Amino acid sequence: MRAFIAALILSASATSAFAEICDGKRIATIETDGSFSNGTRQAVLDAVRDGVPLRVGWEVGRPGEPPIVIHWQDAKFVTLFEGQVYAQVSGDRQTPQIGKNDIVLSPGVWASMLDTKGRLVTRLSDRPDPIEQKVRSHWCRVS
Numbered sequence: 001m002r003a004f005i006a007a008l009i010l011s012a013s014a015t016s017a018f019a020e021i022c023d024g025k026r027i028a029t030i031e032t033d034g035s036f037s038n039g040t041r042q043a044v045l046d047a048v049r050d051g052v053p054l055r056v057g058w059e060v061g062r063p064g065e066p067p068i069v070i071h072w073q074d075a076k077f078v079t080l081f082e083g084q085v086y087a088q089v090s091g092d093r094q095t096p097q098i099g100k101n102d103i104v105l106s107p108g109v110w111a112s113m114l115d116t117k118g119r120l121v122t123r124l125s126d127r128p129d130p131i132e133q134k135v136r137s138h139w140c141r142v143s
Contacts, residue, residue: 022055022140032063032134034118041083041116044139048080053142056087056114058135067136069096074142075114085116087139093124 021029027047028039047054054075059067075087090111094103108125115121120135 021057021138025055025141025143027052027054027139027141028116030116030118030137030139032118032136034116039139041085044085044116045080045083047139047141048078048085054078054087055140055142056089057138057140058114058120059137060133060135068098085139087114088112089114 026038027043028041029037031037055072056075057070057072060069060071061067071089073089073091075089077088079086079088088111090109093106093108093110095106096103110122110124112120112122114135114137116139118134118137120133120137121130122133123130
């Protein structure tokens, strides 16, 4: 299942220097357990209340290992609910060719919701049930 989730790659730019995430526009980084290693939940809430466009990034890989892929996309729809923020992202499916240094387009689309609790919930066009995964995520201002 984890390998299948790793196949969900956005057509967006990934960063290789974590210290420079979002070029100074980072609001927060949320770990897989929902804790904030950078910024605060309140900072994300304030940005949403102020109408700040968000760009979200999340890391996919095996626990305890460096991420296999890092995805980035501007949030398409943002919801503030009961003290949490939910950001929807979606796209065409892509599959990494691990060990071949390539990514190929795959049939279908996906839609995901990233939240400030450290979760990514994904629904695939060819599967009826959503897939939930704990991910490290980055929340940034678009401009």
